[in-house]
Amino acid sequence: MLRAMIVDDEELSVQRLGILLSESGELGLCAAFLNPAEAYEFAKTNPVDVAFLDISMPDIDGMLLSTLLHDLDDSIDIVFVTGHDEYAVQAFDRNALDYLLKPVTAERLSRTLDKIRKRHRFAAAAGSSAQVLLFNGLKLYRRERDQVQVKLRSPKTEELFAFLVCKGTVSREEIVDTLWSGLDKNKALKNLNSTLYYIRKAFDNGESDSFLAAGKHEISIREGALRCDLYEFERLLKQVRQAPEKQADLFRRAEALYTGRLLQGKDYEWAAELARSLERQYIELLEAGARFHIGINKPQQALHYFSEILKLDAMREDIHHEAIRLYAELGRKNEAFRQYRMMEEMLEKELGAKPDLRMKHFITKMGP
CATH class of the missing domain: 3.40.50.2300 (Response regulator)
Structure with a gap:
């Protein structure tokens, strides 16, 4: 109801x-x-x-x-x-x-x-007609609860579908300029129409019409008519930013959605900046989640979020510092030392630099 x-x-x-x-x-x-x-x-x-x-x-x-x-x-x-x-x-x-x-x-x-x-x-x-997962690759299901993936006809069909889902609404001109830039415009438009046909054909009984709207000048994904992890992730980001102090469950839901880089394994030039932007926003969300849990005295959960950041950006010396201090606070000295050595090796290898002296002193004070 x-x-x-x-x-x-x-x-x-x-x-x-x-x-x-x-x-x-x-x-x-x-x-x-x-x-x-x-x-x-x-x-x-x-x-x-x-x-x-x-x-x-x-x-x-x-x-x-x-x-x-x-x-x-x-x-x-x-x-x-x-x-x-x-x-x-x-x-x-x-x-x-x-x-x-x-x-x-x-x-x-x-x-x-x-x-x-x-x-x-x-x-x-x-909502039950199709589900699209864009994080950590590209997976398409005819219905949300289906276990069998829909296979599109060709790599170009997959790319057009991914482009439309990411853009929401886009002009035909932008599509051909992006996906068929080396072709004569008339031929590119014919290719676009035939590729749209193959997207529709991938769904029984024309079910793609429930989410795909193709007009004379632009093509769009009908709002709210497609289940997509990207759309849900963006909604959660907005909610967390509006009231992070009340959104502990949203941190967990957003983390569950971000299973890997957007369209990972797909070499789409047009998606590169969007993927980088989403990763930056995800890291910011993880950091907000860590700060939130520190504020409510849950260091173990905060440590989890800091560790997830370092999986994506091992160069964040400040996050290494946070993790080391939390390990120390939790009485896990061996893990604090191990984290420090990881940071030390990373800085030497990537930058030829040494850790901040304040952190070195902190580790020294911890003793053996």
Whole structure:
């Protein structure tokens, strides 16, 4: 059952809408708030499918709250509820699913529920149609729970598919300039069309149409219609940055998603900078996770995150220092010495340099 949240500073309105939703049997009410700030904090750590928002609220009005919620998760459906119909145009400018006038009636709410039902039926079908994993290579599954991978016809078909998934929406001109730069433009466009055909053909019953939209001038992956580890990772990065002090579980989820470099093993020039950028962001996330766990006195978990950073960037002398100090704090002197020797050898081999004297003194003070 879909999870609904109500936010309205009028208690009677909250109660009335809550009763109507309960009687409908369509949505499960996961939370109701009179304070929009509290609703926003709740949404940071709890999944919400549909948010019913009053527009006229103090401090954070419904329009602003809808923007904040979409920054957290752009798949949340927004339904505005208000006593003033002059907000209608502005509401739909915010990509609201619907707009309800108070007092809300069961008959009018049923039409809103129809819209929600149709939207989520499509999303569920699309979400089960294909899953793409871009970290640590390229893996494509016809359905999210399939164990057998879809094999595309050729390396160029794979590259076009990966390019479209990474770009989201891209012009035909940019595609041919990137993937068929050495060909005559007309021939390149023909190659593009035939390669798109082979992508579609890889799916039974034309199921690729549920996520692939090919127009005259541009081609796109329909938003929310494809399960992709890259998309989920980017959403989690955004959530962690907004409130890292409350997102311990998101650190773990992001780490589970980043199984290796983006499109690892694929020699795609266009993907190189994106892969480097994602790796940098992942390292920043790991460091944030380590600092967070130090702050809540969980040195073992912090040590785990520092160790993961060093697997990706062994040149980070500052992270070696952090790991050595944590080993010492945990009473694991042998591992602290071993970490120091690893750092010492790395600096000598790669830079012809010696460790920071302060760390050398720290190690010396630890004794044998």
